[in-house]
Amino acid sequence: MVLGGGQAAAQAIQSLRMGGYDGELTLVGAEAALPYQRPPLSKAYMKGEFAEERLYFKPAAWYEDNNVDLVLSTRATAINRADRTVEIEHGGKLDYDALIIATGSRPRNLPIEGANLEHVYALRDLADVERIRPQMVAGRSIVIVGAGYIGLEAAAVAQQMGLKATVLEMAPRVLARVTSPVMSEFYENEHRRQGVDIRTETSLSKLEGTEDGAVSKAVLSDGTILDADIVLVGIGILPNEELAKDAGISCNNGILVDRDARTSDPRVFAAGDCASRPLVHFGRSGRLESVHNAIEQGKLAAAAILGKSRPVEDCPWFWSDQYDLKLQIAGLSEGYDQIVVRGNPEDRKFAAFYLKNGTLIAVDAINSPPEFLASKKLIMSGAKISADILADTSISMKEIAAKASAA
Incomplete structure (x- = not known):
């Protein structure tokens, strides 16, 4: 049995059937939709350029043809490990021999006055976008709280749709928790060039609404008041680990799993945003929120x-798509002690390499697929590469990768 309706759940179902599993296979999903991909929600789907059916990993017929029992619009409420059953809404129970928890994550709530007003949204699932999209009307003002990737992607879409977008970030720079000052400066400049109002070191004090309960104003901590027809909250996510925790399965900011995605119960597995896994290339454990x-x-x-x-x-x-910029990231830059920039950010085509003790641990590549692809292999091999060589654009990434492999 698989709990969840996102990428991890869909992949597990497909891999089981493709791998020869011919037993009963059930997917329990809280949403009404077939398992679907999330990344387009803040990009093409938000803009109306992507039909809902294109989000689905497989059409309904595939699940029928492969004897997958879909239990949708239904939440799992408890896991009973002793008798290997999952309780679902409305009192039902389902048996399992092996269980995969792929329940994903949920947005952090905005802890201020006015957070429950109409037209204050998070952006996590199809239902969120269906509520937001009709409000995305040219000329309106949208205030986006949080300058992470989701917030900046939404700002780019809003600006392209003709809205007046303002992004609020408490940190001194955008993307402060996930990348370097080099990338932060590039994206801040790009968004400002596109007309987005980026405000760093700025916090939201409260939201004010109209008599009918719709948000209308955003009040900042310094007293500044902004027009806000729409407020989009992107201040991080929390893993949906409660089912596992309540069942006595080990959790710590995610369901703890080993390299095989197995939890502290050998019959129960966890995958995706809800799981904290060994990061074998970096010698530590953690959650990865990624496809x-x-x-x-x-x-x-x-x-x-x-x-x-x-x-x-x-x-x-x-990856992240903003305007005509394709950012591709390989590795994890946390703990880097040196940055090497290859190319010129003003050309909107460059890469930032992150090294630790001379070893390449990550890359941020803007419109630069060769740098991204080569770096994936170099990071996995634990390659040590000279900063001068990485910065030298006269040497192709293919050559750099070949020399590192031969060393």
Whole structure:
């Protein structure tokens, strides 16, 4: 049985059937939609350029043809490990031999007065976008709280749709928790050039509304008042670990799993945003909120259930689309002690490499696929590369990767 309707759940189901599992297979999902991908929600789908059906990993017929029982619009409420059952809403119970928890995550709530006014939104699922999209009307004002990737992607979409977008960030720079000052400066400049009002070191004090309960004003901590027809909150997420925790499964900012996605209960697995896993290329554990992680852990859990060899664990990778900028990230830059910039940010095509003790641990590549692809391999091999070589654009990334492999 698989709990969840996102990337990890869909991948686990597909990998089990493709791997030869011919037993009963049930997917329990809280949403009404078939399992679907989340990344387009803050980009093409928000803009109306992406039909809902294109979000689905597989059409309904695939699940029918592969004998997958879909239990949608239904929440799992408890896991009973002793008799290996999952309780679901309205009093039902489902049996399992092996269980994969892929319940994802949820947005952090905005802890201020006015957070429950109409037209104050988070952006996490299809229902969120269906509520937000009709309000995205040219000329309106949108205030976005949080300058992470979701907040900046939404700001780019809003600006392109003709809204007046303001982004509020408490930290001294955008993307402060996930990247370097080099990338922060680039994105701040780009958004300002596009007309977005970026305000760092700024906090929101409260939201005010109209008589009918719709948000109308955002009051900042310094007393500044902004027009706000829409407020979008993007201040981070929390793992949906409660089902596991209540069942006595080990959790710590995520459901703790081993390299095979197995929890402290050998019959229960966890994958995706809700899981805290060993990060084998970086010598520590943690959660990864990414498509790569969901796909990989879905495959790992399926392989373990099938008794097959563990799939190769890839270098973590991520991406973000803003305007005509494709950011591709490989590795994890936390703990870097040196940054090497390859190319010129003013050309809107460059890469920032992150090294620790001379070893490449991550790259942020803007419109630079070769830097991204080569770096994935270099990071996995633990390559040590001279900063001068990385910065030298006369040497191709293919050459750099080849020399590092031969060393």
